[in-house]
Amino acid sequence: MTSWRSASASFPFAANILEIGNTKSLNSLAFFSFLCRPCSCFSTLTRGRGSAEPNKSLGKKYKGKYEFDKIDDALTLFDRMVRLYPRPSVVEFNQLLSAVVLMKNYAAVVALCKRMDFEGVTHNTFTLSIMINCFCRLGLVNFGFSILGKMVKLGLEPNVVTFSTLINGLCVQGKFAELVRVFDQMVRDGHQPNLITYNTIVNGLCKLGRTGDAVLLLQKMVEGGFQPDIVTYSTIIDSLCKDGLITEALILFSKMKDKGILPNVFTYSSLIHAMCNSGMRKEAKNLWDEMVGQKIKPNVVTYGILVNAFSKEGMVLEAQNVVETMIRQGLQPNVVTYSSLMEGYCLRGEMDEAKKVFDLIIYKGYTQDVISYSTMIDGYCKAKMIDEAMELFHEMSHMGLVPDTVTYSTLIMGMCNVGRLSTAHELFKKMVVCGQVPNSMTYSILLDGLCKHGHIHKALELFQAMKKSGFQPTIVHYNVLIDGLSETGQIKVAKELFSGLSMKGLQATVYTYTIMIKGLCIAGLPDEAYELFKKMEEDGCMANSCTYNVMIQGFLRNNYMSRARQLIDEMVGNGFSADVTTAAMVVDLLLSDGKDLLPIKKIDASEVDNWGRCKVLK
Numbered sequence: 001m002t003s004w005r006s007a008s009a010s011f012p013f014a015a016n017i018l019e020i021g022n023t024k025s026l027n028s029l030a031f032f033s034f035l036c037r038p039c040s041c042f043s044t045l046t047r048g049r050g051s052a053e054p055n056k057s058l059g060k061k062y063k064g065k066y067e068f069d070k071i072d073d074a075l076t077l078f079d080r081m082v083r084l085y086p087r088p089s090v091v092e093f094n095q096l097l098s099a100v101v102l103m104k105n106y107a108a109v110v111a112l113c114k115r116m117d118f119e120g121v122t123h124n125t126f127t128l129s130i131m132i133n134c135f136c137r138l139g140l141v142n143f144g145f146s147i148l149g150k151m152v153k154l155g156l157e158p159n160v161v162t163f164s165t166l167i168n169g170l171c172v173q174g175k176f177a178e179l180v181r182v183f184d185q186m187v188r189d190g191h192q193p194n195l196i197t198y199n200t201i202v203n204g205l206c207k208l209g210r211t212g213d214a215v216l217l218l219q220k221m222v223e224g225g226f227q228p229d230i231v232t233y234s235t236i237i238d239s240l241c242k243d244g245l246i247t248e249a250l251i252l253f254s255k256m257k258d259k260g261i262l263p264n265v266f267t268y269s270s271l272i273h274a275m276c277n278s279g280m281r282k283e284a285k286n287l288w289d290e291m292v293g294q295k296i297k298p299n300v301v302t303y304g305i306l307v308n309a310f311s312k313e314g315m316v317l318e319a320q321n322v323v324e325t326m327i328r329q330g331l332q333p334n335v336v337t338y339s340s341l342m343e344g345y346c347l348r349g350e351m352d353e354a355k356k357v358f359d360l361i362i363y364k365g366y367t368q369d370v371i372s373y374s375t376m377i378d379g380y381c382k383a384k385m386i387d388e389a390m391e392l393f394h395e396m397s398h399m400g401l402v403p404d405t406v407t408y409s410t411l412i413m414g415m416c417n418v419g420r421l422s423t424a425h426e427l428f429k430k431m432v433v434c435g436q437v438p439n440s441m442t443y444s445i446l447l448d449g450l451c452k453h454g455h456i457h458k459a460l461e462l463f464q465a466m467k468k469s470g471f472q473p474t475i476v477h478y479n480v481l482i483d484g485l486s487e488t489g490q491i492k493v494a495k496e497l498f499s500g501l502s503m504k505g506l507q508a509t510v511y512t513y514t515i516m517i518k519g520l521c522i523a524g525l526p527d528e529a530y531e532l533f534k535k536m537e538e539d540g541c542m543a544n545s546c547t548y549n550v551m552i553q554g555f556l557r558n559n560y561m562s563r564a565r566q567l568i569d570e571m572v573g574n575g576f577s578a579d580v581t582t583a584a585m586v587v588d589l590l591l592s593d594g595k596d597l598l599p600i601k602k603i604d605a606s607e608v609d610n611w612g613r614c615k616v617l618k
Helices: 002-009 023-027 030-036 071-083 090-102 106-119 125-137 141-153 160-172 176-188 195-207 211-223 230-242 246-258 265-277 281-293 300-312 316-328 335-347 351-363 370-382 386-398 405-417 421-433 440-452 456-468 475-487 491-499 510-522 526-538 545-557 561-573 580-593 598-602
Strands: 060-062 065-067 603-608 614-616
Touching: 065 090, 071 090, 071 106, 090 106, 090 125, 106 125, 125 141, 125 160, 141 160, 160 176, 160 195, 176 195, 195 211, 195 230, 211 230, 230 246, 230 265, 246 265, 265 281, 265 300, 281 300, 300 316, 300 335, 316 335, 335 351, 335 370, 351 370, 370 386, 370 405, 386 405, 405 421, 405 440, 421 440, 440 456, 440 475, 456 475, 475 491, 475 510, 491 510, 510 526, 510 545, 526 545, 545 561, 545 580
Parallel strands: none
Antiparallel strands: 060 065, 603 614
C-alpha cells in the first residue's frame, strides 16, 4: 500500500485536488465553473424527513442502473438524494454517478463527488474509481493519481478496475513507461490483471503504433494461460492492417479462428478495408462472402468501405448498388459513405451526378465541410467547369466555411488549366490575405501555369517572392522553372539553375535530367545533351524510358541518324519501349530518306499501350 502513496506523490500536480472542504481546488478547474452557478432548480426543494427512496420521475432505473434524458434531471435527483433522511447508501449514489458518466459529462461527475464530500456522503473504492475514470477521460491523468493517493489515505483498497482505468488514461496520453510501472506495481501488490486490463494495454500499444509490442503481449497472455478474446485479436488485426501488414493480419486471423474465437463484423471490416486499399479486390470479395456466409451482417462501416473502394476505382455504378443494398437492409448511409460516392462521380467527371449526391447529403441533414466542397471544386475544375467551381467557392463563404490551402490550390490549378492566369493570381493573393499559407503544391501549380502559358518572367518573379517569404524551393519548383525556361528558348538561364542545384543542397532527379536534356536538344545542342545523358548515370541517376525517348528524338531532329539507331538498340537492350512520337519520327525520317529500316523492325507503331508507348520487337 505504501508503494501507491509514493506513486501518487510522483504526480504532484493535483496533490490535494479533492480534500474535504477544499473549495479552492474545485474552483481552480475552469471547466467545472458552470457547476458553481446558483442552482435555482434546487432552491424549491425543501430539506426534511422523507422516504429514502428518491423520486424516480426524474429518470429511469432498471436493474440498479439509472438513465437520464438530461443532465439537469440527474443533478436534481442528486440534490434530492442528499436531502433525504435516512440518506440513500453510497451504492445508490454510485449508480447515479455511473449514469452521468454514460452521458459523458465527466466534469459534472467530479463536481458531484465534491458535493458528496461536502455533504458528508462517504466515498468507497467504486466512487473514487469513477472519479479516476472521469479525470482520465478529461485528459487529467495526474489528477487521477491524486485520487489514488486519497484512496490509500482513506484506507480503501484499489482494485483491478482502478488500475485498469489509470492504465487506459496513460495509454491515451502515450505515456508507455508510466503504464509499465503501474502495471508492474499492480501485479506486485497482488492485483491480477483481467481481460479488460490486457485489452486496454493492447489497445494503447496499437494506438501508439507499437503493434509489434501488442503482438508480443498477446503471446505472453497465451503462454501465461490467459485466453484473449475477440476484442484482443480484432484490435491487433486492425492495427496490423493499418500498418499495411495484411499477410501478418491474415495469419493472426487464421490462428484466432483455429482457437474457436469467431470473428465479428469489426474484424472482417478491418481486413476488407486493408485489402481494398491494397488493390486486393478479389481477396476482399472472398472475405466479404465468408462474412455473409457466417451470418454476420455488414454494418454501415463495412458497406462504406466497399463504396469507397468502388468509388476510388471509378466503379460508381457498383458503388451506387452497394448504397442501395444498404438502404434495403435498413441501414442509413452516413456522410462518409455519401462523400465517397460523390468523389467517385467527380473522378469520372460526372459532375451532374456528383452534385446530386452533394445536395442529397445536405437534404439528409448532414453538414458539408471544407473537404466536401474542395472535392466538388476539384471535380468541376478537372471537368473545366470553372464557373460552377467558383459558384461553390463563393457558397462556402456564405455557409460560414473558410476555404483552406487545398481549396485555393485546387481552384488556382483549374484557372491555370483554362488559361485564366490573372484570376489564378488574384486567388493566390486572396488566400494570403485570408491567412491561408501557400504550400509547396500551391507554388508549383502557379509556377507551372505561368510557365506553360509563356509568362516566364512572372514565374521568375513569383519564384523570387517565394524565397523572400522564407519558403525554401524544392527540386519540384526548380524542375518547373527549368522546363519553362527551356521551352521558351532561355536555355542559358535554365543551365544556370540546373548547375546550381547541388550548391543549394538539392539532388537532381531523373525528371530534372530529362527536361534539361530535352531543353538542350530543342536548343540545337544534341552533343551537349548526350554528354549530360551519360553524366547522369555517372551521378547515380539511371535514365528511364522517357529519358531515352527524349534523347533519341533529339538525335532524330538534328539528323543524327546513326547515333539515334545506336541509342534505340541500347534502349531496347535495357528493356524500355519507344513512345509514339519516337516511333513516328523514325518512320517518317527513315522512309523519306530511304535509309536502313533496321530501327523500324524494332519499333511496332501499330501496338500502343495505355502510356502511349509502342511495342518493341526484340
